[in-house]
Amino acid sequence: MRTEDVFLFVKRFLIFILASIVFIVILSLPLARGGNKLPQDKLNNITYNMKHDNVVVINEIKVKVYRDKTNKIEEMNLEDYIKGVVASEMPAEFHIEALKAQTVAARTYAVTHIKSLGGSGCSKDKNADICDTVHCQAFMSKNDRMAAWPKDKSNYYWSKIEEAVNLTKGQVLKYNGEVIKGAYYFAISSGKTENVKDVFSAALPYLKSVESPGEEVAPKYKSTSAYSYSKLASIINEYFDKSIVSPSNLKTNIKIKSKTEAGGVKEIQIGSKTLKGSQFRSMLGLNSTHFSINFGKKDIQIVCTGYGHGVGMSQWGANIYAKGGKSYNQILTHYYQGVKIEQIN
Ligand SMILES: [Zn+2]
DSSP: OOOOHHHHHHOOOOOHHHHHHHHHHEEEEEHHHTTTTTHHHHHHHHHHHHHHHHHHHHHHHHEEEETTTEEEEEEHHHHHHHHHHHHHHHHHTTTTTHHHHHHHHHHHHHHHGGGTOOOOBBBTTOOOSSEETTTSSSOOOOOHHHSOOOTTTTTHHHHHHHHHTTTTEEEEEEEEEEEEOOHHHHESSBBBBBBBHSSSSSSSTTHHHHHHOGGGGGSSSEEEEEHHHHHHHHHHHHTSSSSSOOOHHHHHHEEEEETTTTTOOEEETTTTEEEEHHHHHHHOOOOSSSSEEEESSSSSEEEEBBBBBBEEEEHHHHHHHHHTTTHHHHHHHHSSTTTTTEEEO
C-alpha cells in the first residue's frame, strides 16, 4: 500500500466513524427526551393549566341576586346565575347558537352590575348586584324553572341551557378592550333594531339600528290595545297629574311628531306636552314603541309591532339567524356592532 493510499484509507475511516457518531446522536436525541411523549405532555399540561386557571378565575366570581318575592339576597356563582337567567329570558327550544348568544349578552349585562367587578349594582337593594326581575334581567332557580317546564321536556331543556353556558364559559362582549355597558336585548323587533340614543339617553357606538328580518313568525309580533276615549284621557291626565286632554279633544291632541330610523315613535305630542315614544309606551304598558294610533268611532286602537325596547339583540331575530346557519359570534357582532367576544379577564 502506498503512503497516499494509507492516508486516504485513514481519512475515509475517520469520516465514517464521525458520520456514525453524528447519526447515532441524532437518533438517540428524541429517546433521551422520552420520544415524542414529553413535548405532547408538556403541551397538554400547558393547555390544562390555562383551562384550570380560567376555571378558577370564573368560578371565583360571585353575584348577589336580590330575589323580588322573598326580599332576600342570594349569593351564587356567576355561571350558575347565568343558567337561571338564560332559562328565564329565552325559550329553551330556541337554537343552541341563539342560546349561546343570549348567554354571552346576559353574562356581559351581569358583569356590568357586579359591584366587586366595578359594576353599578341594582337600585332595588343597595347590597345587591342585580335583581331577578326585568328591572335588571329575569332569573329563576333551577328547581323553579324545571317545575314550570313540561315534565317530559324539563331535563332536555335544562341540559341545553347548561350546554349554552358551558360552551361560552366566561365570555363577554368587549369594545376596545372594555366590557360593554349596554348589552341590551329584547324579545321581538319590527324588522330593525333601534339606535340606542333614540330610546335611552346616551349614544353608544355599538348600539346602532341594524336589520333583523323574518320575525313576523313570532307569536307577539303584532298586538292591539284598545281604549275608550274616556279611559285614555284619564290615563293621560293621571300621568301628567293635571287635566291636559278630554275625551272629546283627544283626536286632535295626540300627534306622532317624529320617528326613529327603525320606524318606531321617537316623539309624540299630547296637548302642549311632548313625550318620548318610550315614555308613552311605559305610560300605557304597550308592547313596543313601534305603534300606530287609530281613532275609531267607539274606541282608540294602538297597534304595536315587535315586543320590547328594540335596543341591542333581538331574541327572536337571533333564533332566526341561528336557524339560518349563523354562529353565536356572528349573531352577537351583528346586533352589537364592532364588539369582540372575549374572556372576562
Ligand atoms: Zn334590578
